[in-house]
C-alpha cells in the first residue's frame with residue numbers, strides 16, 4: 001500500500017484530546033485538538049508528516065542533497081533542515097528576501113540545523129529552485145527538489161495517513177467529530193485531509209482557513225489543491241471526481257496578508273494559551289484558530305457539534321514576532 005512508502009521521522013500518533021476549559025467558553029460546542037505541534041523535528045509541525053514521504057522518495061531515488069524554498073520564517077524549511085540532519089542528507093534552503101542582520105525564530109533554527117541558506121530577494125515562493133538545482137547538479141550533487149511547502153501528492157500522503165491515525169483515535173474512544181478547522185497555505189495539508197477523508201470514509205466537514213491571500217507560485221490555492229487531488233485519486237484508487245467547487249476555503253481572515261500579525265492573531269494566541277496552556281504560532285495556527293473562534297462565537301455551525309482544531313505547529317516563529325506580540329497586548 002502506498003501509505004507505507006515512508007520513513008519514520010516523527011512522534012506519531014500525535015495526541016488527540018479535549019479542550020474542556022476552552023469548550024466552556026463556547027456553550028453548545030465540545031472542542032478537541034490534534035497536536036501536530038508535537039510531531040518532533042526541531043519543535044514539531046505539520047511538515048513532519050509530509051517529509052516522511054518526501055524523504056523516503058528522495059532516498060529511493062538515491063539523492064544526497066535536498067533543496068526547498070520558503071519564507072525566512074518558514075516552518076517547512078526548518079523542519080526539512082532538521083529531517084536532513086537526522087538522516088544525513090545535505091540541505092539547501094532558498095529563502096525570500098535578503099539576509100537579515102539578525103537570525104531569529106525558524107531562520108536561526110534552520111541555520112543551527114546545518115542547512116545551507118540562500119536568499120532569493122523578491123521571489124519568496126521558490127521560483128529560484130530551478131537555478132539552484134542546475135548549479136548544485138553541476139557540482140555533482142544528486143538533487144531531490146521538495147516543492148514550496150512540501151505540497152505535492154507525495155507530501156500530501158502524510159495527511160492522508162494522518163486521517164487514518166485520527167480515525168483510529170476516534171474509534172478507540174467511540175468519539176465522533178463533526179468539523180475540523182485547520183490552516184491552509186500551500187495546499188498539501190488540505191489535499192491530504194480531503195483524500196484521507198474519502199479513503200477512510202470519515203464524515204466530518206473540513207473547514208480550511210486561508211492564511212495567505214497571495215497565489216501559490218502561479219496557481220490559486222484552490223487550483224493547487226485540485227491538482228494534488230487529481231494526482232492523489234489515481235494512486236489511492238479513489239473514484240470521486242473532484243471539481244474546483246469541491247474545494248472549500250475560508251478567506252475571511254487572511255486580509256492583512258501573510259505574516260502580518262493583527263489583533264485577531266494576538267487574541268487567538270492569548271485565548272488558547274491562557275485557557276489551556278497551549279501555544280499557537282502567530283502566522284498560521286493563530287489565524288486558523290481565530291477563524292474557529294469566529295465560527296463558534298457567531299454560531300456559524302450547529303450547536304451540539306464536536307469540533308476539532310488541527311494544530312499544525314509553528315512555535316519558533318513566535319520569537320521572531322516578539323515585539324508585535326508584546327507591544328499590542
Ligand SMILES: Cc1ncc(COP(=O)(O)O)c(C=O)c1O
Pocket residue numbers: 045046074075076149151183184185186187188189190281284285312313314
Ligand atoms: C504551522 C503551519 N501550519 C499550517 C501550514 C499550512 O500547511 P500547507 O502549506 O500544507 O497548506 C503551514 C505551512 O507552511 C505551517 O507552517
